[in-house]
């Protein structure tokens with residue numbers, strides 16, 4: 001493997017040599033779409049996936065780009081930035097090597113998120129961490145879990161009231177489990193409606209997801225929480241620099257195609273005024289308050305899909321404690337929960 005020549009800021013021309021690992025997946029395709037939408041300056045584009053996608057072509061800015069199988073020689077070309085969206089095993093094997101070649105890696109998997117050496121970033125919340133390194137040096141930056149991202153986006157502007165305890169229950173779309181999961185929900189729903197329930201097994205989830213809520217995302221841990229629930233807990237503490245935050249989570253997969261919803265209960269140290277608190281949320285970049293219950297206005301997963309914002313509504317006091325709040329938070333898990341957040345990181349590092 002050739003060691004990449006280090007380039008200095010002076011040598012850098014503004015458009016980047018950019019790449020996507022997992023380009024054919026749900027997140028990878030959304031990254032491609034967003035790069036185009038946001039007019040991200042690109043000099044060359046490299047698209048990688050598994051052997052299965054060899055030869056597939058994906059359209060970008062009116063031109064088709066061939067997808068290449070990822071291999072150890074994939075980094076023997078000029079590459080400034082690579083977004084990894086191909087699962088934990090691929091990131092574990094290839095991301096450190098890419099970093100050693102001087103590439104800035106933005107990783108969507110859980111592999112490096114809790115590593116002390118790796119920053120876990122939501123640009124609106126702790127984007128200041130991105131100015132630490134130099135873009136011409138290789139680095140791994142971790143993109144948080146989709147459920148964590150939308151949670152910290154509403155917790156950050158409320159930290160001024162002192163977070164005493166957070167209870168989050170997630171209602172997560174099947175798109176969070178990739179393309180195959182979306183296909184399975186479609187097929188099994190049609191079978192169910194045509195009365196052909198049979199006893200088919202799911203190839204993605206522990207049980208068929210059609211018309212069913214599964215309190216099970218990712219593997220079970222020794223403490224009987226799922227790995228998904230523990231990711232939300234640990235990542236939230238890391239991003240908010242609150243290592244002792246009392247936070248608990250129940251993560252549920254629900255039979256909707258897109259966008260995750262969360263019921264969030266927060267207990268504060270200090271008292272608050274609900275109207276001022278709504279303004280705190282409203283004025284935080286990337287958050288949109290949708291809260292007019294008398295007109296049936298509140299965030300809905302179907303309306304959030306394809307949108308960049310984190311939507312929050314059903315804002316009301318928890319009357320069972322001295323200073324408590326209940327909110328309903330919805331966001332597109334593929335966009336802000338993955339692809340958009342990764343591109344915002346790249347924009348902050350390079351542009």
Ligand SMILES: NC(=O)c1ccc[n+]([C@@H]2O[C@H](COP(=O)([O-])OP(=O)(O)OC[C@H]3O[C@@H](n4cnc5c(N)ncnc54)[C@H](OP(=O)(O)O)[C@@H]3O)[C@@H](O)[C@H]2O)c1
Nearest residue numbers: 022024025026027049050053085086087108176178179338
């Ligand atoms: N979906 C979400 O809401 C979400 C949110 C945050 C983070 N993430 C993370 O993002 C990653 C991708 O998720 P996804 O939803 O896009 O999954 P997906 O739709 O199943 O796509 C997986 C992608 O990884 C590629 N891939 C698989 N094995 C590979 C290998 N050995 N070498 C190179 N590429 C390989 C696949 O290529 P082929 O098409 O060739 O198989 C495909 O492009 C995962 O780590 C996931 O945890 C997802």
